[in-house]
Amino acid sequence: MRDPRQIAVVGVTGYTGLELARILLRHPQLRPPVFYVRETNGAKCLAELFPQFRGWGEAPLRTLSAETIISSNAGTAFLATPHEASAELAPSLLDAGLRVVDLSGAFRFQSAETFTSWYKLPAPHADWLNEAVYGIPELYSAEIAGARLVANPGCYATSVILALCPLTQPGWIAPGSSVVCDCKSGASGAGKDPRRDLHFVEVDENFKAYNLFTHRHTPEILDHTGLSESQLIFSTHLLPLSRGILSTIYITLDEPQSAQNIEALYRKFYAGRTMVRIWPAGTLPELQHVAHTNFCDLGFALDKSGRRLIIVSCLDNLGKGAAGQAVQNFNHMLGIEEHTALQ
Amino acid sequence: MRDPRQIAVVGVTGYTGLELARILLRHPQLRPPVFYVRETNGAKCLAELFPQFRGWGEAPLRTLSAETIISSNAGTAFLATPHEASAELAPSLLDAGLRVVDLSGAFRFQSAETFTSWYKLPAPHADWLNEAVYGIPELYSAEIAGARLVANPGCYATSVILALCPLTQPGWIAPGSSVVCDCKSGASGAGKDPRRDLHFVEVDENFKAYNLFTHRHTPEILDHTGLSESQLIFSTHLLPLSRGILSTIYITLDEPQSAQNIEALYRKFYAGRTMVRIWPAGTLPELQHVAHTNFCDLGFALDKSGRRLIIVSCLDNLGKGAAGQAVQNFNHMLGIEEHTALQ
């Protein structure tokens, strides 16, 4: 019998996978999770490969294969794998009765066309795309609760969508006006594979823009904010730090607003949500406030005219932007309090 | 007799002043500059206060007073002083026949009202405001050549103005459209005085926005780009690094353009200018490319529609953003090649 609290964690070697391990190993309501990697090199437990996990408790390590996972009693799988691997692995696991939280881009789009045009790959089968729930609990908690397959969002996408959603209700953004999202991320967001441009000396004391007009998180933002492609301007930058995304978002309002109105809008929209924190008018969040947490902090500034609004959105790209949100989704799937293991 | 190559450097203790010292001490066409500080603490030369200057050659240090400077044969004074001090000191030096390059905000505005409304202080006398030349040599080289008083621009302002000026000619920016300037600076731009928010632990692994809609460099940008107050949206952020400003600037073009057109516009506008480097279409500058230099590097990206343009502007806030540009202005004032001592 599958036990949903028996977890299989697949692909633990990247920064997201390691963060997932850190969170799941202190989750109070799980059986000891089992970790799967392509190459164990003879290691039997996580700490043999990653010595920082010594003393963290039982963490068995196994060679990855769909069969091994299926033949265990695992009820839930987290896939911290590249989208090609996830696209292949998830259907087998789902067919065998596991629930899946996938952290790649493979199942984030309803439209196969969107996936293919941005990822240059054949999309997973339409049935799975249709069944997958986009995993932002603040927006889709009901769907996530009943989901078999949750597509955990992109880190930039989470940062921007949470900041914009309250405003995408009618009457706030001036119709047709541009929405500029200037986003900055720490280097762990770029993955762990050695690359010349991620060498310490290339990132240290440096800052740069990259992938302008071409970043793969763009279609996620379009899908979940309802902005049109011509309205959204989304840019990404690399910060000389390890963890965190700060997005500065520029909006033209349809009518002049007061700071109280804006703050009230956000407070109401996120009422009862434990993981989004609204900063009082006149204050702004910073990356340090959210590093190593699952919070998304939102603050804003309004100009004298009351028509030009800047939203500042902060999260940890490995926390609310990836592993933390994956566990938050899992908590919703199991009906556990959403912040369990996340504080 | 005043000798314009005999330099008095006032206020050498801040980051800008120290950078100025570094540049002037290797300027091949000067007499040994004399440095003035409020408190010498008995030191007779720069290296006694700042040991990093040992072995850099003669650098006499004196207690600051207008009289001491005036009674020397100095022909040019650099003022790396707060705007209150510059406002007081510059007129005396000018009256005594020195030329002045002022690095503060005191003389950057024609309008006394603008100064007072942003700096909350009485403005210097209107005669001096009128006589002062705004020191961006790429825009005002003729005026600078003959100037007695050059107001060296703000670091953010230089970054944004150089990026925008080519586009502010008619036909490029869509009339009435917003121009968003999202600027990020290293911590040396905030000055050297100890402050809780500049403690290493507060800046390291952190990133934040600050002074939204209220930054003092705003009116400089308005004055020298011709943008209206309602068009310009200017934001500032603090990077966890020491030197450099990168501005990401979002523009809606009046008509669709090709990347070639944009590149050609910039190349033509800055033809013959040694200190502005235009990056070929498809490439973008980074902060490391300009750190410890006097270059301003400009690159861009254009979306598929040809109507949405992003300009990326990089400079060293202590170089082209302050001390470097001050020396470039000085070189123009003396008819020396503009990049002397700056490469």
Place this chain on the structure above:
Amino acid sequence: MRDPRQIAVVGVTGYTGLELARILLRHPQLRPPVFYVRETNGAKCLAELFPQFRGWGEAPLRTLSAETIISSNAGTAFLATPHEASAELAPSLLDAGLRVVDLSGAFRFQSAETFTSWYKLPAPHADWLNEAVYGIPELYSAEIAGARLVANPGCYATSVILALCPLTQPGWIAPGSSVVCDCKSGASGAGKDPRRDLHFVEVDENFKAYNLFTHRHTPEILDHTGLSESQLIFSTHLLPLSRGILSTIYITLDEPQSAQNIEALYRKFYAGRTMVRIWPAGTLPELQHVAHTNFCDLGFALDKSGRRLIIVSCLDNLGKGAAGQAVQNFNHMLGIEEHTALQ
């Protein structure tokens, strides 16, 4: 009636105090702790002063006075205060029946003379010095269990003492040979007060030695390793990072040893200790492995002769070096598992 699980945390505004708050707020076996600061500025809870604590649960904030703490039912006080303040406050609280964990240097020495000669201040009354237990649970767990007053050790001292203690048993260190302890710490160890030498720009891309032969943690190391003053050479350096101490310790062994012997010595000495992790021969710990944890990681290298040994000791100066160890001590005082709230 005093409740030992009702905690008063005094002096929460520094880096150590904030880390203590973070740990205690997630401790599963406490009443909600009450925080005391000199100036509440009208704030009623921790998150009003430190917004990063929003959403972390109840954390009442009160104006500090011995009377207020005494008149509450608090059974244990943590003092994250300067040594002058601790020296004054601790006796009153102890007399009123509270237990005290003091994180300052005030009660770390049996000898009043030692305190006065290194801290240039009158020592607390000898009765308290005698009663205080030096809080390294790996060495003094029995004494800590029954203690009313625990003196939490210095961060450098913890790093060095844990590394050296196994070797200070007879037969290991060559008698009379020098023991060189070259220690490097992140900037949070220097405190939160704004200082010119802790400005971001002064620490970033910099590294330096400081307080050579004069660091206050010296006498703690002498007291708890039994080394003589002429044997111990202890140096401290400032790393351009926020958290962590790495000590490289050079030892001449009395007789040639094998790596297995050394590893076995350490494993045996720390058997059953959850917070000291011994690294296998041939591997070395790094600061990232212990950041944000309460672990002290120990590794070593031995030269071919088997007589020259290098020990590498890593801990988080705010974790095992301060707040984490304070909570570990508290857990021992209450008979709770020592790693509670520390993983």
Place this chain on the structure above:
Amino acid sequence: MRDPRQIAVVGVTGYTGLELARILLRHPQLRPPVFYVRETNGAKCLAELFPQFRGWGEAPLRTLSAETIISSNAGTAFLATPHEASAELAPSLLDAGLRVVDLSGAFRFQSAETFTSWYKLPAPHADWLNEAVYGIPELYSAEIAGARLVANPGCYATSVILALCPLTQPGWIAPGSSVVCDCKSGASGAGKDPRRDLHFVEVDENFKAYNLFTHRHTPEILDHTGLSESQLIFSTHLLPLSRGILSTIYITLDEPQSAQNIEALYRKFYAGRTMVRIWPAGTLPELQHVAHTNFCDLGFALDKSGRRLIIVSCLDNLGKGAAGQAVQNFNHMLGIEEHTALQ
């Protein structure tokens, strides 16, 4: 006819090569240097491969081959190549009449055995090993002036040798006592090739020891200080910064000394040397003082007994530790002032 001021720079793609380019391009007494790389990818000048060199003047780029260099009129070659490549290339160039400054380890040892035992490779021919001069101008200026082949020292080795040499005269170091050299280097010293352990996220907020008792710079230090293998303890650490080496060196003196004596010894030893700066007793150098310079800064602290001495040695691993010293050696070879292009 070969022109010694016509330079061939080989292997410009690493951090050392790029720093060499920066220095040579501003050297006032050279013909425009020609740069050689394995793969030009069609680039004709340095700035096409490395855009930071735009605007730096003429810098022709060519595909590397011994023949091409030999058939040019180059009189001096700088080899910023791995030791295998240098070992192969240098003899051909020397035979063809060029002078060579080699920045690799290939020619640093008189003894072929030493090279082979530390580098696990066959050594270059003994004739070349014998002819090569070890390039520390403060020690061997006469030999360098007449040399055809200069072996530029290792970065750590330079830092330690300059610190120790004054003390290795008889009467200072206690005979037989250990000399501990605890060295810390920035990440550019590890080269530019992408490696997992040099990924930004692995170095940022981290610090570690590496290569204990096995670092290849050990035999250079032994050769040029006269210390015995059992006396020298040399360790290396990786700092989370880009440039700089700080060595903390622990010495037991034969007899008690005063701080004045120590300072006098160093001042006398380095009298007239422009590139070694002695810090006054009571002050210590820091990495920021030497970053982007060719200085080696030496300071010290002495304990109360006058017998235990700590020397702190700072240099830029790409400056005095590599490219800067290479140019200083070249200046000596040509009889140019040694600091030309280095200030």
